[in-house]
Amino acid sequence: MDLGIRLLAASALAAALATATAAAGEPSPTKAKVDFARDVRPILSDACFACHGFDEKERKAGLRLDTHEGAIAKLKSGDAAVVPGNLEESGLVFRVETDDEEMLMPPKKSGKTLTPAQVDVLKRWIAEGAPWSGHWAFEPVKKAEPPKPAEAARARGPVDSFLLARMEAEGLKPSPTAEPAALLRRATLDLTGLPPTIAEADAFLAAVAAEGLDAAYEKAVDRLLDSPRYGEHMARYWLDAARYGDTHGLHLDNFREMWAYRDWVVRAFNSDKPFDQFIVEQLAGDLLPNPTPDQLVATGFNRCHVSTAEGGSIEQEVYTRNVCDQVDTNGSVFLGLTVACARCHDHKYDPISQKEYYQFFAFFNNIDGPALDGNRSRWEPFLPTPTREQAEKMKALDAKVVELKAKVDAEAKRFAAGYDPKADDARPEVVAREDFAWIDDAPPPGAAASGTGDFVGKASHPVKSGRRSLRIEAKGLTQKIVEANGPKLKVGKGDSLFAHVYLDPKNPPREVMLQWKVGGQWARRAIWGENLIDWGKDATVERLRIGDLPADGEWARLEVPTAQLDIAPGTVIEGWAFTLFDGVAYFDEAGLRTWTPQEGRAYPNLTAWIRDRIADDGAGLADDVKAILKKPRGQRSEEERKKLIDLFLAAGWSEVEKAVGPIRDEVAKAEMERKKLDDQVSTTLIFRERAGEPKPAFVLNRGEYDQPKDQVGRVVPAFLPPLPSDAPADRLGLARWLVAPEHPLTARVAVNRFWQQVFGVGLVKTSEDFGAQGEPPSHPELLDWLASTFREEGWDVKKMMRRLVTTAAYRQSAKATPEGLAKDPENRLLARGPRFRLDAETLRDQAFFAGGILVEEMGGPSVKPPQPSGLWEAVAYVGSDTGVFQADEGPRKVHRRSLYTFWKRTAPPPQMATLDAPSRESCRVRRERTNTPLQALLLLNEPQYVEASRALAERTLREAAGTTDERLARMFRIAAGRAPEAAELAELAAALKDFTAHYADKPDQAKALIETGATGPDPALDPRELAPWTMIGNVILNLDEVVTKG
Missing domain, CATH: 2.60.120.260 (Galactose-binding domain-like)
Incomplete structure (x- = not known):
């Protein structure tokens, strides 16, 4: 295929059809009264807390600026850093304004400087009396009354009221409502990860005409939330956070069977499992009363961390690393905090001491299983997850084994009744x-x-x-x-x-x-x-x-x-x-x-059995039998001899074994069949507490596994509400504490990520860090209103997603104006609809969906679509069972949704990694979004995308009889969700004409193009016709409008 002509055509047509792209940036701050939490704390946190914060060991000059008491306290010099209302007496003002490099703060060597605007904020704050408030994220959630904006009629609910009020304060006006076709595409992508079909779009437009946009749109949203595709799409975000993968992640990076956990997440979102229950089951499903298999599968959340069995690994070191990963992940996913910073020392910015880190560690410090994974997919503890058919067969085989063993026992008793011990008298009772x-x-x-x-x-x-x-x-x-x-x-x-x-x-x-x-x-x-x-x-x-x-x-x-x-x-x-x-x-x-007696052996005669019992001093036998064994053979009474014979026959006479051998063969055969079935049954890693007293936990010096210091118990960080007095000090108590009404973080963190998922950026942009180093929320009252409402409505995720996508803010046109770009380049204030590039999985799924080849089968083992050769081999160690990549064959596997793609953590699917998907080696709650030439090259040339383009062309040629323009219009509408304008259609027609001319006398190039991918072209179509249409499909699927949600 001719790469040059493809790139040229794609870039030309994309330029003709592209819409404006929003730039990155922050809305300009207002000149209102200084707000400590919003304006001052971020400056102090970034520039001062490292040396004057929570970490006592690193604190300089005894000055603490992360608390009000510390900021206004007099130092040894008699001065105070902050004297409320008095700039001249405040040492902080002098230190940030001085020209003396020896006195300047922050010091030059720190690499940090304050801008004049930041200095001005600090001075205004002190002049206004230096009012102080606790860090916003650690304060109780307060449900504010929605404001009454001037344009209240534009609001479709409380969420819009908060947004409009802020827009008005910033001098912005909301955009008009998006076109119905664009709105349906946006919502369908956001709720299912797939675009709408033409039939769905036609039905929606007809409903808009008949019922009005509001009613038609709300019905469409309800339909999308009820789609099984919804759970698959929602699961993708959660699996990033859970660091789900199909391999262990370190050294050999061998296969790990955990897809049952992935499927549990899909089912949980589709069934609208309350989010508090969703959390509890993943953290502590095994500790619930009579846990169901599903609740056990859910605990795989805490087993998704990377692991190893590398030679020379020290078990306690690996164990400590595993538990720390669980602590860090739970801290990030549920608390939105960088708790890992406290592993080696007190957190420099947030009030988390090293001791509190290991108190949190203690909750996870009791797993019943080895630290090293043994390079096995079945790494204890694990749970078999048989299908219904397998479970019935296992039950039948178990019953058969029980029946056969009963026959063995009956036959053994019958045969043993005829035992004659006289022949044993000549054998010596000695150990050999x-x-x-x-x-x-x-x-x-x-x-x-x-x-x-x-x-x-x-x-x-x-x-x-x-x-x-x-x-x-x-x-x-x-x-x-x-x-x-x-x-x-x-x-x-x-x-x-x-x-x-x-x-x-x-x-x-x-x-x-x-x-x-x-x-x-x-x-x-x-x-x-x-x-x-x-x-x-x-x-x-x-x-x-x-x-x-x-x-x-x-x-x-x-x-x-x-x-x-x-x-x-x-x-x-x-x-x-x-x-x-x-x-x-x-x-x-x-x-x-x-010569040491062994368990479970059969004995040829009484003497051999007695010999072993003498050798092990009658271990396990009653005291009176031990006394009999100590007597010489000739001194044992007939009654004593009979007692020994009875015990011997019960222990196993080899002649009896011969007699029951045929039945034992049947037992072995049934057990072998059962074993083979066990091997075929899928399993999944789970969390299970070990029996007995919990394993003790210790503060580890500098985080080193072999340097334990003070022992610690299971206690939550002091800056958060305590565990209830009647709560168990275990993972179940911890999980219920996380979702308790008084907890300030869990609901805020959750709704912020849902907002991020829909609008592209969270209300708190740093969704992984709600601490002092994170960005404050753009709309703090709105965040708290959403968090409160989420809890009040029973942690209902579907209701929350419905609320977000039915707001007027979401329904706006995404077209940017010069004024809007200048005032709010990142669209944090949402004066226009959300617009950003689709994620890696959605791009691939959309291409297959447009081509009509996406396999929508749900669940089951992960699949391996084709990828460039040598990637796995480049990172493989000898003996790895994922050392060589072998692509699956057949559309049923290679055209599955990207959610089901096999995820090797040391070499993630390259199509995904290039488009910013994480490696899943660690927890990720926010994906970066980059734009690189390599991404454009991938979308144009990667074989699966070319195959999808050919499928879109085949579908168009088969389904759309009529003129070339009608076919082009249909192809465009399948991918973009709307009909093309006349100028766009003309561009497409011109490009098709050029491609047709190019391939007319190049049959080899045409054949090579349409044979790209895992499946062959439709033999009924002429390659010289199919190739130009494939190129048009390729161009359309690469349009900015198609690869972007807008």
Whole structure:
């Protein structure tokens, strides 16, 4: 395809059709009486608080300017920084005006200076008596009476009254109402993330003609709020805040299965779950009485942080980092504060001490699971989320296993009744070393198996012992993990761990590793072959190279003394992992060579059982049985001997095991089927408290995990209302405290983000920072009115969104006037309708929607649409299961909504990242909005956008019979939401004529253009006709009016 002609045509046509773009900036301040919170505090915070603020350790000269008492207090010199009403006596005035660089404040070395206007504000404030008020965001929410603006008739409710009053004060006038078609497109994009269809637009315009704009528009808004697309669109903003991703985010950045949480968020918005309940379930759904599976899924909010299992990672360090992320995220999302600044020291600007940071930390400091993710998608704690069909099948298999095990017990009792112990008399009751196979034919009873690999039968696979072996096939790094929930291996002195392996001669692995879980850590590893698996520190027990790979095509025994792995006698082996790098191998009969008695074993005779019981001093047996065991065989009475026989038969006689073997095979088969089903069932990470007393929390010196200082309890920051006396000091108590009526932040922060979502900028522009360093609200009384109303109306999000998009301010035309741009370049006062570029996901979804190829299937696993090659590989480590990008195939996956795109955090989807989508490595409540040449190039040339342009062309040629102008008009209306004007139509027709001439004698270029993308063109259409129309589609989808909400 010819990039030059495409760029030229797009830029020319865009220039012909573009509308004015609002510039960035702040409205000019009024000259009214100085307001401390609005005018003075921001100056002090930015220029003074770092050295004269809350952080006592950094405070200079004993002067504190973040409190009224500190500002007017006399210093050691006898002077005060602020003497209300007296400029000459106020040391602050002298220090900010002096020409002496030694005395000037802020000092030159700070890199900060005050403007003359800022100095004037400080002087006027002191002259007016230096009135003081607390930081606006920490004061109780007060519901002010809406003002009565002069043009009250323009107001459609209290929100407009506040806005109009401020406009009038600034000498601005509101804009006229937007054209109905533009208004419908704006609202449809804001509430569903998609443009309206032509049918929806026609129905709306007909309703406007019949009922009037007000009634028709309100009905359209209600229809959009009821659309399932609404929840998908709202979820996208929340998932930025929740830092949702499909990978762990660090080191290997392996796959993490959490899409059930994403789908929960969509359902929550669609069902209009009250926002206070939405918060409580995410923070503490597991602590609610009898929590539902959905409420457990919701707690994934606190598990979305990045994680690692990198070799050499220190568990406590990673654990601390994980909890700090939860603290910082909750602080940003619900409090709108930069609490992370208090991790290492007292906050320099806001009243959050380091101690209070770790008191907040204590609420999250008790998760029941390991800090390291093990490079597994199923990182404890997690919740299986089976489909209804899977759940029914699991229930049936569980019942079958119970029935078969009952048969085993019945048969064992029947067979054991005929046991004759006389043959055992000749065997010595001595301890002897022997192999104890812990894994053979299947995982041990009750064990949890995960990873890749299946137990296969001897009919078509090599098997050393029993009826099955474990087959693992690897491309790169692959692992099968078995974790004990039942019998475990207990290590004795001089023992060794062993496993038998058969390397496939047709595809032998490059490295074999055995790994064991000890003390909750997978930190004991033995390797054979190449040293390709970089887990743990080399040449230590974390990565101990034993030797070369054994010969392939035959069974070989791998054995490592436990002493060599630094596993002390008495240690319990909690898990076993078999790992390959490339190739195919079979494992069989793995366990411990020991003389220490093991749980769960079968005994060939009574003597063997007695021998083990003597060896472990009768552990677990009654005192009278221990006394019997201490007697020599010949001194035991018949009654004592019978008691031992009964215990032996109950423990497991190997002959009984042989008798019930066929039934056990059926049990194993059913359990295998159940296990395979378990592996197929999706899971999601959840939060769960560990049992017992909460884990203690400490202030950490400079935030270092290994430098604990004073122990702290679960307490909320002192500048906010306290936890109710009857509230539990846990996450549930914290969540309910956040949504309590007296809390000054949560409702303000929430409605501000809804406002930001609709109008482009929040009433508080710094929506991530409501603290001293953040910008004060442009309309403080309006913010409080919205926050109060939100709470009073039951935290109803749909009602709030409806209120915002039905305001007269929202319904205005977005066209800017020179006067409006000069007075309010950022449109903070909303004298015109909101206008800004669409977000990354909306741009892609809109293009597919316009082409008629958007797949609107909801929910399910994330999908991988095509992207440039090599991006994942560039950041990949050896062994990562997301190291190589493999695009999905077929429109059902590659044309899904962008919400469902797989999000690898170390390499986010490039189409999204280029258009300012965050990496989701950390919480983001406000996206930056940039305009770069790369973005324009992406929209013009990225294959999926070109494919969408072709689909729009195909749709037009199929659906719009008639003249060329009629087809062009329809294509334009599909994308822009309105009919083109005559001049615009002429521009399009001229461009089509040029493109047609270009491709007439360039069939190869035409073919290359229309074959761009994951799906092929309609074979019924002539490439030489389709290519020019594809270019027109490309141009239209790149128009400023189309990529912008206006």
